[in-house]
Amino acid sequence: MADQMQKDGKFEYLETGGSGPPLVLLHGLFGGLSNFGAQIEHFRDRFNVVVPTLPIMTLPLRKVSLAGLVAHLHDFVEHKGWEQIHIMGNSLGGHVAILYALDHPEKIASIILSGSSGLFESAMGNSLPPRKNYEFIKKKTESTFYDPAVSSKELVDEVFSTVNDRNKGIRIIMTAKSAVRHNLAHKLDGIKAPTLLVWGNQDTITPPFVGEQFQELIENSELHFIDKCAHAPMMEVPGEFNAYMDDFLTRVMEERPVVA
Template identity: 55%
Template sequence: MQYEVKKLDKFKYIEEGEGEPLILLHGLFGALSNYEHLISHFRHTHKVIVPMLPMFELDLLHTSVGGFAKYINKFIEKMGYKNYHLLGNSLGGHIALVHILKHPENVQTLILTGSSGLYESGMGDSYPRRGDYEYIKKKTEVTFYDPATATPDLIDEVYKICNNRLQLIRILALAKSAIRNNLGEELGQIKQPTLLVWGNQDTVTPPFVAHEFNKLIPNSELKFIDKCGHAPMMEQPAEFNAILEEFLTKIKKSAATLA
């Protein structure tokens, strides 16, 4: 399904459906296709918002986890979203964590899947090689349990980014920023109900990372999806959506009881 990319000032975003806002933050090589199944499912019950992170548009100084967290806060303030659910995958999860720690007042729930912020293997033990298509193909495939999930279009997109020197510099700056920005000592401050959804075969942020998040975030619950890597909402969308729907329904019922 094709979604309209809207523009407001410097911001580009998708906004589909009506209801409580559900804001989705994509990862380092994130694309709209990552959330296609999630958008089509939840647009019937929520206002689903996907801000396009300006991965290659900010100056190098602000190309960092903190820089993108500030960008997202400005976007949310501009749009006037209140009482929203915040979901992030990989780097997007890390940005969501920084946001909720600095601006907890309007966040209703937090959902993390394959999030950085504690540990990640990133590109592994080597930098992405410009011009080496097979290397990029293997690095993209290892993100998933089933290598076939890395479609030729997705591999081509990652290859295109890594083969552009200026874009590659920004990717490396972001990856290093994520490694430096460890949030372990701050996660105990998060009070909102938090859902952690992890792939059992995630090699980028392995299952022990999910257990550590679960231990450090007080009001959190952890769900694993089998035969699944670093992007559950993309690789196992039906199971991911069912877990998320159950969580959001439970939160809504709890809020109604308290009211």
């Protein structure tokens, strides 16, 4: 991938600079740029694809929360001067996308959610995992995917390093607890933008019934399931995921064009 991360004040992000409207991709609690390689390449010709780093590890400790991440995203969108964005979020990134859309509905052209937290999630738990227990972290990381082979050694090593850094580990737990506190069940009727939901049939972190609940509570939404796929469809089954996303965005753009 030729694109490089950019640093602009407090913001770190990748931006393809395409001529189309902004398509902002938000990673999950342990995610990052590598989660969206297939989407960056697929959509770069028609959208300005942007992957900001959610500052879970760099926010002042007193601001480590979903509210802090949403405020950071708002500052970033204002800094870039975008009138409207298409926004996609996986896992915690979906939770941040929903809260941002609720706070700033005028900024949202469409929403795409995959394995989003906000209603129910079963992940690392509410305490730090056993320190130095590599096999525990390996199994937890592999549980993100239907095929454990997708969970590369590099990915497991990165998660292991994060949870064994006490400062980072505390931030992870604080963010996870904040997500549990921000249950969205009573707020989702406030989402009016077209919304695409793509869920893995074998997702054990946000199981399929969570996707069904999102569809029931978000008025203008559609739900698609992908078989032999778990919590990160955009990584595990990128071809099928991109096809759903492509069709959805094409229809939205025809009905509600966004000026780049």
